[in-house]
Amino acid sequence: MKPLVESRLPTKFGGFRILAFESDVNEMPHLALLSDNFIKGNGINVSVRVHSECMTGDVFGSSRCDCGEQLAVSMSQLSRDGGVLIYLRQEGRGIGLVEKLKAYILQDTGLNTYEANVNLGHPEDGRSFDAAIEILRYLKISSIKLITNNPEKLRAFDGVEDIEIVERIPLEVGLDPENAGYLEAKRLVKGHLFTK
């Protein structure tokens, strides 16, 4: 996988370079943000956050989920420690924004986030992390410290022999009364690794 374009992206969190990679939807490329510190490194023990698009959380600051806060905190960590943010265009665990908003209506009737997706005829979680692995290979990254609470993201690297996870960095931010049930469902249904 080769980038379509690469440019400089200064942010309030620090300096990055932004690379766009082809996705299934061309106007919505997958993105990799490389911190200035990462570019000086050697591709070993790199802090990596693989973040799936959540427009409501990332852009509008929704408190239905913890995505926006996770994105902001991971960008500031990556800028400080050196690392890579991979931003995958799989909104709403792969069901798209319209279906995700329909799922919100069901969640307001008492279904959890996974039950709502299934009720709409979708898988509980339709995400794939294959593109992230391809992007890490393009960047010649051979060992990573993965910033995640999600054991499925760790499992996505099972059988990937050329990229080793040397550490998991927890990311427990964005707790809000509005998303307590959502976070509890992530813990109970998918075994997310919250300690709080």
Ligand SMILES: [Zn+2]
């Ligand atoms: Zn979200």
